[in-house]
Amino acid sequence: MQTIALALEPHPYAIHVGHGVLSRLGALCREAGLGRQVALVTDHTVAGLHLAPAAASLREAGFAVTEVRIAGTDAAKHLRTAEEVFGRLIEAGLDRRAWVLALGGGVVGDLAGFVAATFLRGIPFVQVPTTIVSQVDASIGGKTGVNHPLGKNMIGAFHQPRLVCIDTALLRTLPRRELVAGMAEVVKHALIRDAELFSLLERDIERIVGLELSPDELDQLIAANARIKAEVVAADEKESELRALLNYGHTIGHAIESASQYGYLHGEAVILGMIGAGELAVQRGMWPAPERQRQDALLARLGIPAGLSRLSADLIVERTRADKKRLEGRHRFVLPRRIGQVEIIDGISDGEVQAAVAYIQHQHP
Template sequence: MRIVPVELGKDSYNIYIGNGLGEKIADFCRQGSFSGKGLIITDTNVGPLYGEWLSGLLRQGGIEAEVYEIAAGESSKSLAVAEDLFTRCIELGLDRKSPIFALGGGVVGDLAGFVAASYMRGVPFVQVPTSLLAQVDSSVGGKVAVNHRLGKNLIGAFYQPKAVFMDLNTLSTLPKREIYTGLGEIIKYGIIYDNDFFRYLEDNPEPVLSLDNEAALHMTARSCEIKAEVVSQDEKELGLRAILNFGHTAAHAIEKNTGYTRYNHGEAVGIGMVCAAHISQALGMIDGASVERVIRLIEALHLPIRAEGCTVDQLYGDIFHDKKTVGGKVKWILMDGSIGTVTGRNDVPEAVVREAMGKIV
């Protein structure tokens, strides 16, 4: 088992990564100062596979927790579904020490975290991510939210979990496409922070794509280490943490324009990273060889590089609904000098953005 600490003062917590974490989860429940009632929020895909497994572990740890299944998919990350969950929390008599466990992917984690942050002004929250994407991205760092019809993740909070448990055994039931979408975020960590990690992905496509256990442990742990280091320095995204948004400005516009159905998050990020790389080259920040390396790796790991069903006008209009847009200026995270280094820019000319978007539609 690997343990990655997230250092945030009184809100610090550990990420546990390994195979067969059941006893660790039960022991965590025994040692926590929790009430005897809790709630497991999961979805209709993950619940039938792992709901009873987790509720049994919590029972061993002294917590009786109902398994509440939401409909799988991005549409469940809404205020309406959150209200249903608040109602269930009240009906179950959950109190301020009743833990809420998120069991599933990013949608479940974001929604459960939003509910935990809001119910009784905050109850204990534990992440048990079962998808590669959630393990390396949304389950770490404390960003929780629901979507609004005008944009993604616009209603939310920073709310840190008490712990994150990443049992790699749960990856065995992932469809191939869900593996690829997780790899989209994993590629991002190499681009923004670690050229050696990027090269590892380039040099080991077969074990990476097959989630060979050693490769899965390395990729997951290194991604979490990078994110934990960034979050520890900038929890509320006032500066450095913005680098984690590389590829996301265009990605969120792509997701919105395709109704959150054509592309899942990691696929949209893959396309968005291509867009950001083209902008970086156009501004003279990187050379063409670096752009080609990014594109080659994205394609090698079975991710798209073009956003079918989108137009430049649609994408350009929607980037202004992005959370990183302040005072009408879009903050782009761009590659700077080489793979492994990025910087923020809010002075990118419209013509440059439109030209780059023209290369991904």
């Protein structure tokens, strides 16, 4: 097991990463000084696969566990679901010393974290992420929340977990489509901050999505990525310059998600978004074309989703205008300077975005 320390004031916390670390969950939560009563929130799929060992480890360590299952879809990441979970916590008699444990992907983590942030004005919570997206991204950094019918992640709170416990063995039950989508965030991390990780991905991408890595190799990969997220969060807890770099590929990515009415998984849309951002950077002369080729070749080996030409380019461009990062009518993008280094670029025109979207549609119809 490796431990990454996230030095956030006033509550620093540990991120434990290891194959099989779930069996030590109860002991780790005891060491973290958490109260006796815990609400373990998970989704139906994860419950069938991984709930029993998690709950057993907690009970062996003396915790009283209330199991709460929700639907694990973004449509269920909703205030109504949160309200149902609040009801379960109240019925179970949870008080201020109780805490919430999220066992699942980003949907469970965001919702359970939001419940913990708001129940009795805030109780502690622990993240046990079970997807690549949640192990390298969503479980770290304290962003919690739910969707509103008028927009994704519109309601939420910053609430840092007390502990993040990452068992990489849990990834072995993930469907391939989720693995590929999760790897989009790993490729993104490499592009923004870690040229060595990029080379490793070039060497091993098929073995990674084929789940052929050894337990040690998988631990190294996930820990390296959790560390990147943790470093960015530690440097910049409340989202300004540095944290904004994590949005590489996400401006066009979010627009594609929204324009397709969430027909793509988030990571799939980010793959397309990185191709678009790469084109923008090449057109601006800030990224050498051969490096862009390396990015796009790696993404092609991962699997670039088809069907984008069915969406209207105008609609995608229009949706990029709704981006929170837009300033005074011009677009703000995170663009590569070289592999491992990106920059925030302001003042990008609609026309440039239009051309980049046309490029993605032409290359990957």
